Amino acid sequence: SQQGEEDPQALSIQEGENATMNCSYKTSINNLQWYRQNSGRGLVHLILIRSNEREKHSGRLRVTLDTSKKSSSLLITASRAADTASYFCATDGQSGGYQKVTFGIGTKLQVIP
Amino acid sequence: NAGVTQTPKFQVLKTGQSMTLQCAQDMNHEYMSWYRQDPGMGLRLIHYSVGAGITDQGEVPNGYNVSRSTTEDFPLRLLSAAPSQTSVYFCASSYSSGGHGGELFFGEGSRLTVL
Numbered sequence: 001s002q003q004g005e006e007d008p009q010a011l012s013i014q015e016g017e018n019a020t021m022n023c024s025y026k027t028s029i030n031n032l033q034w035y036r037q038n039s040g041r042g043l044v045h046l047i048l049i050r051s052n053e054r055e056k057h058s059g060r061l062r063v064t065l066d067t068s069k070k071s072s073s074l075l076i077t078a079s080r081a082a083d084t085a086s087y088f089c090a091t092d093g094q095s096g097g098y099q100k101v102t103f104g105i106g107t108k109l110q111v112i113p
Numbered sequence: 114n115a116g117v118t119q120t121p122k123f124q125v126l127k128t129g130q131s132m133t134l135q136c137a138q139d140m141n142h143e144y145m146s147w148y149r150q151d152p153g154m155g156l157r158l159i160h161y162s163v164g165a166g167i168t169d170q171g172e173v174p175n176g177y178n179v180s181r182s183t184t185e186d187f188p189l190r191l192l193s194a195a196p197s198q199t200s201v202y203f204c205a206s207s208y209s210s211g212g213h214g215g216e217l218f219f220g221e222g223s224r225l226t227v228l
Contacts (some may be wrong), residue, residue: 042219105155
């Protein structure tokens with residue numbers, strides 16, 4: 001079964017507003033990552049946060065991680081129409097000593113100009 | 114660098130046919146993986162590899178075969194295609210197996226239709 005679950009599944013906001021997406025996962029992790037997918041394209045890595053980190057910033061992106069609640073959030077500030085895409089969280093786990101990276105079902109973000 | 118290259122981009126198969134989706138990366142990455150993406154299901158891991166000669170199953174391995182004879186290539190074989198395998202397939206690679214680093218680089222996808 002999939003490890004992560006994003007919430008909400010769809011989000012529509014006006015340009016300039018902030019967008020917040022949440023991810024919950026089930027088992028302990030080493031890293032949690034966020035990816036973006038434009039329609040019909042491959043996924044692009046946005047940010048990685050390690051299990052011993054609580055917050056990370058990259059440009060207009062802010063990611064938080066709460067390992068006690070097994071949850072993460074992605075905040076996009078001052079959104080732009082070009083931010084319209086699907087956003088996925090991905091977590092890794094242990095399987096016989098090797099790592100599987102599994103994805104949630106994603107949040108579809110629409111930014112209205 | 115070309116990054117991760119997937120071929121073909123589009124393919125139509127008949128039920129029962131077999132085919133191979135090709136994936137190649139030129140970044141000397143140890144870790145490679147295959148995902149399928151279906152509406153409402155997100156990405157599901159099919160198989161992955163942490164180095165040449167080492168593969169393991171993901172969440173949905175049935176009906177698919179993989180091998181890793183070189184660092185660069187990680188082909189995905191459909192043994193006897195079924196309509197349930199209609200999907201978009203993504204190959205991804207990473208310089209590490211996830212513990213340290215682990216950013217995945219994705220190909221542009223292969224869109225497979227099984228009639």
